[in-house]
Amino acid sequence: EDDSPAGSASSGGGKKLTLGFSQVGSESGWRTANSQSVKDAAKEAGFTLKFSDAQQKQENQISAIRSYIAQKVDVIAFSPVVVTGWDAVLREAKNAKIPVVLTDRSVETSDESLYVTLVGSDFTDEGRRAARILEKVLDKAGHKGPVKIAQLEGTTGAAPAIERGKGFKEVMEAEHKDDWKIVVSQTGDFTRAGGKQVMAAFLQSNPDINVLFAHNDDMGIGAIQAIEAAGKKPGKDILIVTVDGVKDGFVAMSEGKINAIVECNPLLGPQLMEVVQKVKDGETVERWIKTEESDFMQDQAKEALPNRKY
Ligand code: GYE
DSSP states (O other), X not given: OOOSOTTOOOSSSSSOOEEEEEEOOSOSHHHHHHHHHHHHHHHHHTOXXXXXXXXXXXXXXXXXXXXXXXXXXXXXXXXXXXXXXXXXXXXXXXXXXXXXXXXXXOOOOSOGGGOSEEEEOOHHHXXXXXXXXXXXXXXXXXXXXXXXXXXXXXXXXXXXXXHHHHHHHHHHHHHOTTXXXXXXXXXXXXXXXXXXXXXXXXXXXXXXXXXXXXSSHHHHHHHHHHHHHXXXXXXXXXXXXXXXXXXXXXXXHHTTSOOEEEEOOOOOHXXXXXXXXXXXXXXXXXXXXEOOOOEEEGGGHHHHGXXXXX
């Protein structure tokens, strides 16, 4: 796909910069907003964008990256669906002298020279923030007694799933060892359908769950449907904390069904294009360009909703 305006040129010469971008998929509202942001920002920057959607499959991302190498794009950017298994294809890019910029999600590699930088959020901190905001939610609800948590994890092996889980557990183990317990935890693959299905199973096996921590809004929204179908009140019988802050999440929160949201900003396009241009020009960039985010409680939902940009 090439949707940059004809005749516009990138800085420093007549030739337009070509960016190959391999997207994870279209699993969530976050992802939809992220893809749009990347397309808009590439157009704005006057880049030629080659964009592909991997439908949450690593092998599709690997073949997209290989095709960008074959097409000799100037820079490759991608959001890796899982953290492991990238070294071989990244080495091919390196041998072809095409710089790689990671966006949104990170990879695990022993060779740090295989990518230039990561533009994205601190997911471990998002997990910690989720635990912190749950403290407030429990307080506000006047909750007494054991906290029995169900966790809906993101895609297995994906950086946000691993790290959000880790950050949450860190706070839990340090400060709530006696009163909080994760009684069930399973992946819902960051989708609504996954969240609904897995939550329904959780409610069957563990009807005493009183808190849900969902790694994204979409799974939380799917879970709300399962909770209601089981005759319980989301936001009351089961207190819910999610991550992302997409519009539908804010709608559910303004209806009282989600208690708090930890924001994860998908509008990474402008920052990404800036970095891509610098990398192309041979400038040095920071190893991790972090996104700034906030947290929201239910009483802020109605007021914040009209200003949400995604
Ligand atoms: O939270 C989720 C999406 O990688 C930060 O992926 C992203 C996550 C986001 O599917 O909704």
